[in-house]
Amino acid sequence: MAMMQQQGVRAFADEELPPHLSMATDVWRRFARNRLSLIGLAVVAGLVFCALLAGHLTRYDPNAIDPAIIGSAQPPSAQHLFGTDVDGRDYFTRMLFGARISLEVGFSAMIVAVTLGTLYGVVSAFYGGIVDAAMMRFVDMMLSFPTFFLILTVEALTNNFSFIVIMLVIGLLSWMGVARLVRGQVLSLRERDFVSAARAMGADDGRIIGRHLLPNALAPVIVAATLAIGDNILTEAGLSYLGVGVQIPTPSWGNSLQKALDPDVQSAPWLIFIPGALIVLTVVAFNFIGEGLRDALDPKTRGGP
Amino acid sequence: MSSYISRRLVGLVPLLFGISIISYAMMGLAPGGPAAIFAGMARQMTPADRAVIMHNLGLDRPWYVQYFYWLKNLLVSHSLGYSFIDGRPVMTKILEKLPVTAELIGISFAVTMLVAIPVAIYSATHKNSAIDYLATVIVFVGYGMPIFWLGIVLLNLFSVRLHWLPSSGLTNLGVSGFDLADRVRHLILPVATLSFVSLAAWIRYQRSSMIEVLGEDFIRTAAAKGLGRWTVVYKHAFRNALLPLITLIGLYLPALLTGAYFVEIVFSIPGMGYIGLNAIFERDYPTIMGTVFFSAVLVVLGNLFADIAYAAVDPRIRYD
Numbered sequence: 001m002a003m004m005q006q007q008g009v010r011a012f013a014d015e016e017l018p019p020h021l022s023m024a025t026d027v028w029r030r031f032a033r034n035r036l037s038l039i040g041l042a043v044v045a046g047l048v049f050c051a052l053l054a055g056h057l058t059r060y061d062p063n064a065i066d067p068a069i070i071g072s073a074q075p076p077s078a079q080h081l082f083g084t085d086v087d088g089r090d091y092f093t094r095m096l097f098g099a100r101i102s103l104e105v106g107f108s109a110m111i112v113a114v115t116l117g118t119l120y121g122v123v124s125a126f127y128g129g130i131v132d133a134a135m136m137r138f139v140d141m142m143l144s145f146p147t148f149f150l151i152l153t154v155e156a157l158t159n160n161f162s163f164i165v166i167m168l169v170i171g172l173l174s175w176m177g178v179a180r181l182v183r184g185q186v187l188s189l190r191e192r193d194f195v196s197a198a199r200a201m202g203a204d205d206g207r208i209i210g211r212h213l214l215p216n217a218l219a220p221v222i223v224a225a226t227l228a229i230g231d232n233i234l235t236e237a238g239l240s241y242l243g244v245g246v247q248i249p250t251p252s253w254g255n256s257l258q259k260a261l262d263p264d265v266q267s268a269p270w271l272i273f274i275p276g277a278l279i280v281l282t283v284v285a286f287n288f289i290g291e292g293l294r295d296a297l298d299p300k301t302r303g304g305p
Numbered sequence: 306m307s308s309y310i311s312r313r314l315v316g317l318v319p320l321l322f323g324i325s326i327i328s329y330a331m332m333g334l335a336p337g338g339p340a341a342i343f344a345g346m347a348r349q350m351t352p353a354d355r356a357v358i359m360h361n362l363g364l365d366r367p368w369y370v371q372y373f374y375w376l377k378n379l380l381v382s383h384s385l386g387y388s389f390i391d392g393r394p395v396m397t398k399i400l401e402k403l404p405v406t407a408e409l410i411g412i413s414f415a416v417t418m419l420v421a422i423p424v425a426i427y428s429a430t431h432k433n434s435a436i437d438y439l440a441t442v443i444v445f446v447g448y449g450m451p452i453f454w455l456g457i458v459l460l461n462l463f464s465v466r467l468h469w470l471p472s473s474g475l476t477n478l479g480v481s482g483f484d485l486a487d488r489v490r491h492l493i494l495p496v497a498t499l500s501f502v503s504l505a506a507w508i509r510y511q512r513s514s515m516i517e518v519l520g521e522d523f524i525r526t527a528a529a530k531g532l533g534r535w536t537v538v539y540k541h542a543f544r545n546a547l548l549p550l551i552t553l554i555g556l557y558l559p560a561l562l563t564g565a566y567f568v569e570i571v572f573s574i575p576g577m578g579y580i581g582l583n584a585i586f587e588r589d590y591p592t593i594m595g596t597v598f599f600s601a602v603l604v605v606l607g608n609l610f611a612d613i614a615y616a617a618v619d620p621r622i623r624y625d
Binding site: 137138140141142143144145146147148149150152153154156157230234237238241242244254257260261266267269272273275276279280281282283284287288 | 460
């Protein structure tokens with residue numbers, strides 16, 4: 001009887017209690033259960049690989065012009081995997097280097113926006129009252145502008161199309177969503193008992209924000225950051241398409257489409273199709289990862305089956 | 306209700322005021338500045354000539370002084386200033402392009418809803434069906450797709466290759482007056498482009514809204530008392546699932562405007578985005594300021610109407 005009970009207890013423990021896992025292992029397991037997120041991760045890993053080794057994956061220079069074929073775009077072939085553009089440059093090589101630009105801008109502008117948005121949201125929520133009200137009215141105002149149009153205007157008027165400036169303009173004008181998100185998180189967290197406990201033990205504002213509020217608000221920020229990379233890549237492509245982003249001859253997916261309405265490009269559809277398809281692939285991949293992380297990081301379902 | 310509306314209208318004043326300051330500050334603080342206007346000019350000018358022109362345009366003063374004059378002009382004579390390029394009043398330029406953009410947005414939005422609502426209802430009530438998977442694919446691809454690229458691809462296929470539809474503008478050369486058939490032919494590709502990208506957002510919103518409502522108690526009650534499936538889904542669930550979407554219309558407006566501007570640029574449709582972009586390239590500051598400010602005003606008004614409509618439609622909400 002006693003033994004049976006003991007067995008019963010053991011069986012219960014084996015079935016119901018989750019194995020002890022570290023946070024990272026747990027998140028990874030839950031992330032990996034989502035097939036689309038894994039595909040997204042694989043695609044991004046592949047793109048990062050291509051971007052890092054762009055120069056080693058091709059025999060051509062992105063700006064090298066083949067005088068024999070200048071003026072007539074060559075369709076994809078064994079020598080030119082993605083064909084050549086109207087100026088006689090290898091399109092595959094240009095797309096490889098374009099991946100580098102897209103990922104660099106997407107990632108670094110995200111860092112700018114997330115850093116700024118997090119600081120803004122924390123300050124707003126932590127100090128509350130009139131500070132919070134004023135800071136959030138400013139966010140409302142910034143969100144009333146069609147963001148891309150504002151970025152476009154500022155970037156074009158700045159008239160400086162270096163990587164740093166493009167990254168800063170995108171980052172400095174797209175932090176508002178993160179600010180709202182972090183503010184909401186901190187507002188609900190700062191009322192919790194563990195924050196009162198920390199304060200009772202003598203923690204100052206900096207410690208409470210840094211050690212207690214931010215780590216707990218991190219999960220949705222990571223998700224938003226992942227999705228922001230995709231948005232930034234779209235923004236960079238839009239700017240470069242309109243001629244106020246990455247400047248020709250530096251290859252970018254967006255600026256490859258600049259001349260897309262010219263008759264000689266219209267008669268070479270691969271020049272139109274490939275860059276756009278790469279943008280879609282990349283942005284969708286980041287969105288898949290973001291969705292997977294959203295589920296994997298959700299503390300309400302953590303540790304469950 | 307009326308006190309709610311009047312409170313919202315009063316709240317509009319500081320918001321619009323703030324928006325105008327931000328627009329002006331962005332333009333004024335952007336390095337590069339209006340001096341670059343002269344960069345592309347064919348005729349060489351002496352520095353003295355430049356100084357005279359800058360002074361006449363008021364560009365030699367700091368941005369906040371210029372802003373003060375801009376605001377005074379707007380409040381006193383309802384003017385947004387005059388274009389640097391063609392000298393016409395910016396207000397007139399914008400108001401004559403606004404209907405074009407409004408037409409594009411309005412028709413696309415109607416098309417989006419006509420497709421998104423049935424698809425979303427079907428996929429919410431038939432999870433994991435083929436249509437549900439297709440809807441999910443549209444949602445993800447639509448989110449990741451640059452709208453200008455979709456426009457270019459459709460233009461290449463249906464206009465350049467198949468010669469089915471015109472590639473640019475709103476009317477054919479030689480067509481005099483308003484020809485409905487001609488207008489429709491010109492609008493098919495731009496509307497299809499804008500609608501597809503919006504479709505992603507709206508299928509997603511509508512689907513999750515439907516799923517949420519279908520899980521509520523009153524739906525189970527309706528089904529339990531023997532109402533037909535059609536009545537439960539369309540009369541009980543659907544009408545309630547539409548409510549939160551009213552607010553989302555307001556929130557979605559900035560994205561819709563951006564999309565419309567891109568579509569105008571790709572298809573050479575003379576709307577607000579088209580003149581706004583040209584103004585940016587020509588550094589026509591008053592016109593840029595006008596289009597940026599006007600876009601934000603449209604968004605703010607859209608949000609206001611959405612909130613009021615929501616308060617009017619949903620009896621559970623009482624603001625006063």
